[in-house]
Amino acid sequence: MANIKDVARLAGVSPSTVSRVIAGSSRISPETQARVREAMRALNYYPNANARSLVRRKTHAIGVIIARPAEQAFANPFFPEVLRGIGSELRRHGYDLVLSMTAAPDEEQGACMRLLKQRRVDGVILTSSRAHDELLTELAAEQYPFVLIGRAAPGQAVSWVNNDNVAVGEMAVEHLVGRGHRRIAMINGPADLTVSIDREQGFRQAVDRFKLDLPAGYVVEGDFTKDGGYRAMAELLSRPDPPTGVFCADDAMAVGALMALKERGLTRRVAVIGVNDDPLTALLDPPLSTVRIPVFDLGATAARLLLDSLTQGVRGPRQIVLPSQLVVRESTNWVVGGGN
Amino acid sequence: MANIKDVARLAGVSPSTVSRVIAGSSRISPETQARVREAMRALNYYPNANARSLVRRKTHAIGVIIARPAEQAFANPFFPEVLRGIGSELRRHGYDLVLSMTAAPDEEQGACMRLLKQRRVDGVILTSSRAHDELLTELAAEQYPFVLIGRAAPGQAVSWVNNDNVAVGEMAVEHLVGRGHRRIAMINGPADLTVSIDREQGFRQAVDRFKLDLPAGYVVEGDFTKDGGYRAMAELLSRPDPPTGVFCADDAMAVGALMALKERGLTRRVAVIGVNDDPLTALLDPPLSTVRIPVFDLGATAARLLLDSLTQGVRGPRQIVLPSQLVVRESTNWVVGGGN
């Protein structure tokens, strides 16, 4: 394959000159530039990225680490959408994207540090909702550019972009209260995920604000799967004081919850709202109300943050919260005691 | 950051020796090996991938090009699943994965060739169902290792892995015929995609085999979206001779078709079967019959093929077809004229 020397020879110049033409240096005469470009075209020349990265100490690529433990279960469009968002932003700057999907949480740190220390990438985007303090502090300690999709512990001085999970919980409860509900339960995700923690906090804040009862056991822990939602709803319904409205921390669990209701003919007795706006949930019977999360933008924003610090030299951690949006459909669109 | 010379100095050996220890050469004494490893650990040393790739002329990474034109519309788990499959295979061999998502079809070739010619990757996996003869021939001409997920034109001597789309069409018709249907229509995807072509061929073969009527206009072209399926079904129903069974080339279109039926109260009058087994379609009313495609395996197999030719030096194109599987649910699980 042609290298820079071949181009130089064909154009009758030195490799330095070719390199400068590629870099767009202004100190090269127009005629020479034309000759060099012509030679590059003739030889179908592409600069070797490895050689270039070696001397420049920049790879022009960023790593994306996707943790897929239990979250993988919800086969919703989160994962591809966030990648699309990242990709669209990277393309605009000519950056490449190396993807690392880790199955087990303990692979995460290794994969991440390997990409960086081997100089395969200039920085990383980490998508995960578990609190890996160790990884974050190692990244920060070595001054590696990175941004988290999700959020870090309050103290951590790291960059992240997240959606407003507390508001998500509040909006859901607010909506249900607006429809006349007073007995509202929550089916949450695994307790160690920040999404679960935040959504529950929002839920509880709204419950307090509206002075609702919150009997013990009204917040049950699911696992972000349909079956988990089914079981959780069954548990809630078997109580002496079942709720009339249920906020599920994810659409998959909401779907399971709806199944449980349907089996018991309680579809119009208990309102269900989820989170994520999985496209197909609009077609269920009843169509599922939900809180839509700006997944694409999460990815795009994370990429922009990272590129800013890489190319503009923006220093210091930045944290961005993107708003989510209530989507009302039939599963909650009726009023308690409305005689339906 | 530590480089190989630092390690060498600390261990009291030459860089060559360190390199050989890393490579696992046997000509190094156990004591020296131990000392070198100790030094590497002490310095937290990782070999620079760029320098290594430069001299080795191998990157230990492969590229994955995902074309997302209209296909993006079906936000089904195809895309993440195929990536998971590829990733799981790559990890076992320590290969990295650089991902390139192209929005427009004309970006595809550029992105692909750039990755290869810049020596960012050793080979590529191409997922797409459009017939880009030009790209395939350029790849083949330059002897680049690559495999296609989908299939090439019959003449092309390139490697690919695909599911048995012809059989998919046949299975669907066979199933419907087994339930007593004689008037069977098809809602197909865009005509220029190989998936559409193949599924239609299977459909027609089965129609011939069972000597069914196939009135003009019984095969209508959709676009792999829900709305397209809805319109197509509406068109079929407005005919004087509407079908009793419909084979949709994708679940998204099948979902749209079901909506059209539901609106007209014809759910149990017209059977609908899709393709892909999108998890949520099992929860629709009625649950959707479908043909399940081995998406994860498509990815994993493609990766294995590529790695074989990369690491084992396997020459020559190989073509692999993976079987799909009929999944019967309520949307077709009744007999024509069964008095339901």
Place this chain on the structure above:
DNA sequence: GCCCGGATTGCAAACGTTTGCGCTCACCCT
């Protein structure tokens, strides 16, 4: 006619590895 300065280009070192070749021993064989 000579010196100066700017524009344009080339030289050579450097980036961090790998690897063919050759060197140095210690040991064994005759």
Place this chain on the structure above:
DNA sequence: AGGGTGAGCGCAAACGTTTGCAATCCGGGC
């Protein structure tokens, strides 16, 4: 005792770029 052998290791070139510095050339001012 001398030469042969092989194990263990180092030297230096090579991979394909970028870039600081120096060289050359040209015109203009004195």
